Amino acid sequence: MEVKARAPGKIILAGEHAVVHGSTAVAASVDLYTTASVRLPSSSDKGDHDLVKLQLKDLALEFSWPISRIKEALGVFVGAISTPTSCPAECLKSIVSLVEDQNIPEAKIGLASGVSAFLWLCSSILGFVAVDVAITSELPLGSGLGSSAAFCVSLSAALLALSGSVNIDREHRGWMVYKEDELDLLNKWAFEGEKIIHGKPSGIDNTVSTYGSMIKFKSGSLTLIKSSMPLKMLITNTKVGRNTKALVAGVSERTIRHPDAMNLVFNAVNSISNELSILIQSPVHGEVSLTEKEEKLVELMEMNQGLLQCMGVSHASIETVLRTSLKYKLVSKLTGAGGGGCVLTLLPNLLSGKVVDEVVAELVSCGFECFIAGIGGKGAEISFGDSS
Numbered sequence: 001m002e003v004k005a006r007a008p009g010k011i012i013l014a015g016e017h018a019v020v021h022g023s024t025a026v027a028a029s030v031d032l033y034t035t036a037s038v039r040l041p042s043s044s045d046k047g048d049h050d051l052v053k054l055q056l057k058d059l060a061l062e063f064s065w066p067i068s069r070i071k072e073a074l075g076v077f078v079g080a081i082s083t084p085t086s087c088p089a090e091c092l093k094s095i096v097s098l099v100e101d102q103n104i105p106e107a108k109i110g111l112a113s114g115v116s117a118f119l120w121l122c123s124s125i126l127g128f129v130a131v132d133v134a135i136t137s138e139l140p141l142g143s144g145l146g147s148s149a150a151f152c153v154s155l156s157a158a159l160l161a162l163s164g165s166v167n168i169d170r171e172h173r174g175w176m177v178y179k180e181d182e183l184d185l186l187n188k189w190a191f192e193g194e195k196i197i198h199g200k201p202s203g204i205d206n207t208v209s210t211y212g213s214m215i216k217f218k219s220g221s222l223t224l225i226k227s228s229m230p231l232k233m234l235i236t237n238t239k240v241g242r243n244t245k246a247l248v249a250g251v252s253e254r255t256i257r258h259p260d261a262m263n264l265v266f267n268a269v270n271s272i273s274n275e276l277s278i279l280i281q282s283p284v285h286g287e288v289s290l291t292e293k294e295e296k297l298v299e300l301m302e303m304n305q306g307l308l309q310c311m312g313v314s315h316a317s318i319e320t321v322l323r324t325s326l327k328y329k330l331v332s333k334l335t336g337a338g339g340g341g342c343v344l345t346l347l348p349n350l351l352s353g354k355v356v357d358e359v360v361a362e363l364v365s366c367g368f369e370c371f372i373a374g375i376g377g378k379g380a381e382i383s384f385g386d387s388s
């Protein structure tokens with residue numbers, strides 16, 4: 001039996017990092033997906049019926065463990081748990097040793113946390129059974145577009161579909177969406193995977209990947225929102241690698257050193273996110289009103305970027321994108337954890353295509369990659385049998 005699940009990445013319009021410390025943030029899904037195909041091999045599949053296998057297709061990597069090895073390492077901690085549960089520290093140690101068995105090449109060692117999250121989700125949701133999982137992704141990994149969340153959401157969605165713990169029409173062909181209670185369950189499992197990858201996630205990335213659309217998020221709760229103005233964002237990937245867990249930990253350490261100052265920074269971000277959410281939802285009355293709203297949005301993005309610099313998560317490559325876009329009177333802010341990764345630039349409604357081409361050409365000449373993705377679309381979906 002085989003099931004596929006796909007889950008989108010995201011951009012954060014305002015509030016990254018501060019959201020980990022209780023501030024409001026605003027995020028939207030992007031139409032770039034991670035897909036997990038999960039198959040339970042039958043006893044006639046020679047050699048595979050006693051293995052747990054993970055294939056990362058885009059990276060041409062494959063990992064596998066005999067079920068007996070996983071059971072021996074994790075048996076005391078897990079086995080088809082019906083409610084989303086955090087991986088205990090002792091269990092994580094055993095998972096790390098299972099991952100070490102696989103000798104991941106040093107250049108790709110960042111994948112170890114994703115493989116660990118896989119082992120926790122797979123053995124907790126399905127128990128100790130042979131399974132063949134293949135992952136493909138349209139998202140750049142570790143670049144601020146929520147690749148870790150899309151990985152955890154797509155994987156958990158497919159595993160839940162096979163576990164029998166969700167009510168779903170297995171005869172339906174094509175993509176379908178879980179019902180609300182099941183989406184909540186999926187989101188909670190994905191959050192447990194994110195904890196293994198991010199350390200201390202706020203939950204915003206897995207939430208927007210699960211539900212899609214655009215959300216306002218604060219202290220674990222979401223409000224779906226809808227922008228009344230077109231939001232065209234140029235996404236520039238600086239291609240500077242970074243790791244969200246380390247950046248989140250760095251902000252927490254700065255907060256311990258300067259609690260009063262940092263709490264004021266987080267409060268300022270909270271106000272920016274709330275103002276941004278009201279601004280984008282309020283009605284637009286003609287072109288003048290749209291231009292005015294864009295000017296306010298640009299100012300909020302600029303202020304948020306300044307506060308992210310205060311938190312210590314900007315980077316020389318991000319500053320280059322800011323300076324380059326500013327030459328064309330365009331404003332940018334980092335998105336996601338920063339430290340490199342992706343930057344958003346608002347493309348106002350009346351901006352000419354010629355200017356967009358020029359700014360893109362200059363950013364590309366710096367070695368960056370630029371693209372425009374659709375935002376605020378679908379969340380997680382699953383499919384049994386053939387789908388495209």
Ligand SMILES: Nc1ncnc2c1ncn2[C@@H]1O[C@H](COP(=O)(O)OP(=O)(O)OP(=O)(O)O)[C@@H](O)[C@H]1O
Binds near residue numbers: 135242335
């Ligand atoms: N398709 C995938 N296959 C395997 N592992 C993945 C995949 N996507 C993400 N990961 C795991 O997530 C890690 C990247 O997560 P990280 O949180 O650092 O970046 P991100 O999620 O892309 O950005 P942000 O958290 O800022 O939005 C990878 O190093 C890997 O461990």
Ligand SMILES: C[C@@](O)(CCO)CC(=O)[O-]
Binds near residue numbers: 198201
């Ligand atoms: C940096 C952060 O705020 C967003 C990463 O996309 C971390 C989190 O909220 O889990």
Ligand SMILES: [Mg+2]
Binds near residue numbers: 147148198205244
């Ligand atoms: Mg992440």
